[in-house]
Amino acid sequence: xxxxxxxxxxxxxxxxxxxxxxxxxxxxxxxxxxxxxxxxxxxxxxxxxxxxxxxxxxxxxxxxxxxxxxxxxxxxxxxxxxxxxxxxxxxxxxxxxxxxxxxxxxxxxxxxxxxxxxxxxxxxxxxxxxxxxxxxxxxxxxxxxxxxxxxxxxxxxxxxxxxxxxxxxxxxxxxxxxxxxxxxxxxxxxxxxxxxxxxxxxxxxxxxxxxxxxxxxxxxxxxxxxxxxxxxxxxxxxxxxxxxxx
Numbered sequence: 001x002x003x004x005x006x007x008x009x010x011x012x013x014x015x016x017x018x019x020x021x022x023x024x025x026x027x028x029x030x031x032x033x034x035x036x037x038x039x040x041x042x043x044x045x046x047x048x049x050x051x052x053x054x055x056x057x058x059x060x061x062x063x064x065x066x067x068x069x070x071x072x073x074x075x076x077x078x079x080x081x082x083x084x085x086x087x088x089x090x091x092x093x094x095x096x097x098x099x100x101x102x103x104x105x106x107x108x109x110x111x112x113x114x115x116x117x118x119x120x121x122x123x124x125x126x127x128x129x130x131x132x133x134x135x136x137x138x139x140x141x142x143x144x145x146x147x148x149x150x151x152x153x154x155x156x157x158x159x160x161x162x163x164x165x166x167x168x169x170x171x172x173x174x175x176x177x178x179x180x181x182x183x184x185x186x187x188x189x190x191x192x193x194x195x196x197x198x199x200x201x202x203x204x205x206x207x208x209x210x211x212x213x214x215x216x217x218x219x220x221x222x223x224x225x226x227x228x229x230x231x232x233x234x235x236x237x238x239x240x241x242x243x244x245x246x
Contacts, residue, residue: 027061028054031081036114041074047233050078052214053140056239057171063135064088066163069142071097072105073118079138080115090130092121096149125156132162136169141237143174143197148187157204161244170206170242172197173215175235178222190226194238206242214239 028051054075059065061084067076069092076091083089091110093102110120123129137160146153160170177183177191185191198208220236 027082027084028059028078031078034081034114036112037077038109041077044074044233048074049214050075052212053171053173053239054078054082056210056212056214057136057138057169057241059083059136062086064090064131064133066090066092066130066134066137066160068092068137068139068160069094069097069145070102070106071142072102073109075138075140076118077109077115080118083117085117087117089118090121090134091118092123092128092130094124094149095122096145098122125151125159128159128163130163133165134163134168135165136171137164138171138173140173141175143172144177144183144186144190144192146186147183153200154204157201157206161204161206164244166244166246168244170201170244172201172240172242173237175226175237176220176222181222189224191222191235194240197238198240201240201242205244207245208240209243210241212239212241 032045032051059079059082061082063083064087065079065083067073067079067089070076071093073091076089079089091106093106098106106120109115110118121129139160143153145151146156164170174194174197175189175191177185177189177193179193179195181191181193182196183192202208215237217234217236220234222236224231226232226235
C-alpha cells in the first residue's frame, strides 16, 4: 500500500474512533441511536428533535428526571437510556391521557427490556407520587391542555418547584399561540401563548434561564389546530428552560 493510502486509512480509523468515542460520551445521542427503539418513535424524531431538546435541557447520565404528562412515553424511553442504570425516570400521567390514548402503548413500551430504571406514576397532580430532590422535570406539549382539563396551574408549578432540588431544570415545550391569546385556545387549537407560560412558571419561584428556537417554524400562522391532518407536526414550538434557584 502506498504512503498516501496508508495515511488515508489511518486518518479514517482515527475519525471512526472519534465518532465512536463521541457517541459513548454523549448519552443522549447513544439513547437516540439505540437499535431497540420503536419504528414509530424513529418516525417522530425529525419533527421532535430529541437530541436538541434534551441537550438544551442539560440532561446527563445519572440524573433523576420527571417526565410529566408523558403520554405514550416517547421521551421517557430516550431519557431512560440517556440517564443510564444509575439514573431514574419518573413517567407520570393523569387519567385523561391514559384513558384517551396512552394506556396501551405506554404499557407495551414499559414491558420491553432496558427500561428498568423507569418508575410509572399513574397519578393526579394532587398526589403525584414524585420524590423530592429531582435533577430535572420536563413537560412536553401539554401546558396548553391545563385550562380545559381544569388543572390548577399555580398549584402544578408549585408542585414541580417543590420536587426539584436547588439548581435543577424545569424544561417546557409547547405549541405557540398568537400574541394575546393566553391559554384560551388550549382546547380549540391546542396552543398557548409563550408569555403566559413564562409568567406563570416564574411566579412559582423559577428563574427563566434560556429559550431555544430549535423547534421554531416562522411559516406557522398560529391560527390552526395542531391536529390538522394537512399540517400536523409542523407547528411553531417554544422551548423554555427554567431553573430552581440555588
